[in-house]
Amino acid sequence: MNRTLGQELKEFDLTKCVQCGKCTASCTSGRDSNLRTRRLVFLVKSGRDVSSDKDLWACTTCYTCQERCPKGVKVTDAIIRIRNSSARAGNRPSIHLTAIRSLLESSDGFPITPDVSKIRSMIGLPIAPVDVAHDEAERERFRKLVSALAISGMAKEG
Amino acid sequence: MPYALFPGCIARNMYPSIEKSTQMVFRELGLELVEVKFTCCPAPGVIRSYDFDSWLVIAARNLAAAEEKGADLITICNGCYGTLEAAHRHLSKHPECVVMVNERLSAIGMSYRSKSKVVHFVDVVDSMLPQIASKVKVELGLKVAIHYGCHYLKPSCESGRNVESPEALERIVGTLGCESVDFPEKLSCCGAGGGVWSGDEKVSLGILARKMRFIKESGADCVLDICPFCHLQLDQGQKRLKNRYEVPVLHLNQLIGLSFGIKDKVLGVHTHMVSTRDIAKKAKRARKDAEAEA
Numbered sequence: 001m002n003r004t005l006g007q008e009l010k011e012f013d014l015t016k017c018v019q020c021g022k023c024t025a026s027c028t029s030g031r032d033s034n035l036r037t038r039r040l041v042f043l044v045k046s047g048r049d050v051s052s053d054k055d056l057w058a059c060t061t062c063y064t065c066q067e068r069c070p071k072g073v074k075v076t077d078a079i080i081r082i083r084n085s086s087a088r089a090g091n092r093p094s095i096h097l098t099a100i101r102s103l104l105e106s107s108d109g110f111p112i113t114p115d116v117s118k119i120r121s122m123i124g125l126p127i128a129p130v131d132v133a134h135d136e137a138e139r140e141r142f143r144k145l146v147s148a149l150a151i152s153g154m155a156k157e158g
Numbered sequence: 159m160p161y162a163l164f165p166g167c168i169a170r171n172m173y174p175s176i177e178k179s180t181q182m183v184f185r186e187l188g189l190e191l192v193e194v195k196f197t198c199c200p201a202p203g204v205i206r207s208y209d210f211d212s213w214l215v216i217a218a219r220n221l222a223a224a225e226e227k228g229a230d231l232i233t234i235c236n237g238c239y240g241t242l243e244a245a246h247r248h249l250s251k252h253p254e255c256v257v258m259v260n261e262r263l264s265a266i267g268m269s270y271r272s273k274s275k276v277v278h279f280v281d282v283v284d285s286m287l288p289q290i291a292s293k294v295k296v297e298l299g300l301k302v303a304i305h306y307g308c309h310y311l312k313p314s315c316e317s318g319r320n321v322e323s324p325e326a327l328e329r330i331v332g333t334l335g336c337e338s339v340d341f342p343e344k345l346s347c348c349g350a351g352g353g354v355w356s357g358d359e360k361v362s363l364g365i366l367a368r369k370m371r372f373i374k375e376s377g378a379d380c381v382l383d384i385c386p387f388c389h390l391q392l393d394q395g396q397k398r399l400k401n402r403y404e405v406p407v408l409h410l411n412q413l414i415g416l417s418f419g420i421k422d423k424v425l426g427v428h429t430h431m432v433s434t435r436d437i438a439k440k441a442k443r444a445r446k447d448a449e450a451e452a
Contacts, residue, residue, distance in 0.1 A: 028346050028347045028349070028365055029347075029349075029352075029354065029361055029365065031364070031365075031368070032349075032360070032361045032364030032365055033358065033361040033364075057207075057352075057353060057354070057357050057358065058354060058358055058361050059352050059354070060203075060308075060347045060349060060350070060351040060352040060354045060362075060365065061202070061203060061207075061308070061309075061351050061352035062308040062312070062346070062347035062351060062352075063308055063309075063312035063313050064312075064346075064347075066312070066313055067312055067313065067314060067321055067322075074313075074315075076313070077313070080206055080207055080210070081210065083207040083208070084207070084208065084209060084210055087207065087208040087209065088209075092208070093353075093357050095356050095357055096204050096207075096208070096353055096356065096357060099201075099204055099356055100204060100205065100208065103198050103200060103201070103205070107197040107198060108167045108170075108171060108197070108198050109167045109198040109199075109200060109201040109204075109205075110167040110168050110171050110172055110198075111167075111171060112170070112171040113171070116171055116172060116174060119174055119175075119426065119429050120174045122426075122429075123174060123175060123178050123423075123424070123425075123426035123429065124178065124424075125174050125177060125178055129165070129170040129171065129177075130193055130195060131170060131195050131196055131197070132195050132196060132197045133197070135195055138195055141266045141267075142197055142219070142266075144265060144266055145215070145216075145219060145262060145263070145265060145266050146212070146215075146216065148262060148265065149209070149211070149212040149215055149216075149262070150209045150211060150212050151205065151208055151209045151212035151213075152212075154208060154209065
């Protein structure tokens with residue numbers, strides 16, 4: 001569903017934010033990164049374009065800010081949806097694109113390696129896991145499914 | 159309804175000892191399991207951050223695959239739970255999204271009908287404590303630093319869980335004859351989620367370093383997780399930190415397996431990056447003591 005940022009604002013109650021800063025104080029990532037949740041919410045609320053803000057991608061989505069927000073703003077859910085707008089606008093960290101392409105191709109976010117196949121065999125598991133990635137027909141169906149999705153377009157465009 | 163085990167990419171493809179331990183423990187507990195072929199959940203940190211609808215469709219494909227076999231999904235990973243449960247919940251509230259995912263799924267002859275539930279294995283284990291207690295053959299007596307991770311507990315508006323003082327893992331650890339040790343940052347994130355593990359190593363390891371220091375200072379024999387992604391971060395991540403903490407890392411199903419008297423090499427616990435030798439030695443001694451008593 002093509003949501004606009006305005007709808008996102010409403011859906012996640014960003015307009016209720018009183019700028020108390022509890023989110024920034026609770027932020028796991030903010031102690032090691034430049035992510036300042038309160039500032040981010042303020043900018044979005046003020047209608048500013050944050051799509052190229054790299055700090056958006058420092059959020060670990062731990063949900064602590066959302067849990068502690070006294071106004072019930074769905075901060076983490078909003079950050080995830082703001083990232084959607086950012087990715088649509090072409091801000092796509094290349095390391096993530098590599099992971100996405102791998103997932104779309106293999107059906108696994110973390111594809112198996114020869115070393116792990118050896119460990120599987122050593123501890124008595126079938127070398128190939130029972131999954132879509134190791135069933136050629138199922139994998140083809142998966143590729144067909146994802147080829148029509150927006151994320152495939154993003155992976156192609158880079 | 160039987161369960162379809164959703165092991166997730168990391169348990170299958172990076173930490174197969176977690177998949178093996180899970181299979182053995184679930185068999186011991188008599189859970190009825192059916193085999194279903196799944197894809198990546200898909201990973202919430204990256205995929206949902208890029209395109210919510212694509213994330214929803216791939217998740218619905220996995221939910222629909224379990225429905226076809228008449229099974230509920232049981233996850234052993236907070237990330238998979240975060241995706242599958244959240245997608246299931248979102249679809250239950252947004253009929254327009256059900257129409258959208260079913261349009262996509264129809265291209266490959268599948269459909270989502272909201273028939274299967276998604277459960278986190280911790281809730282199943284927590285509901286079976288008397289059975290667990292009766293199967294504990296060796297009391298390891300370990301001091302355990304519990305790491306809940308994020309997406310089993312949060313967001314609480316949906317999970318309904320007590321996120322500031324959860325108790326399930328403390329109960330389970332106690333039932334296994336181990337002791338939960340407290341430490342600052344116990345409930346904080348491991349630093350891997352949200353695409354940060356792959357996207358920003360400095361931030362990811364900075365978060366982990368702080369947590370590991372407190373875990374080390376707590377005197378814990380091991381750190382316990384309920385998620386292969388946290389496990390990956392805690393085990394491999396420790397090796398990438400400047401300080402060498404060398405605190406062994408166990409997924410809950412591995413600790414349960416050891417407590418049920420299954421050898422570490424059968425579970426595959428010896429394949430971790432951080433040595434689990436001290437845990438294995440304690441388990442061996444406890445097994446011998448238990449046998450001598452019997």
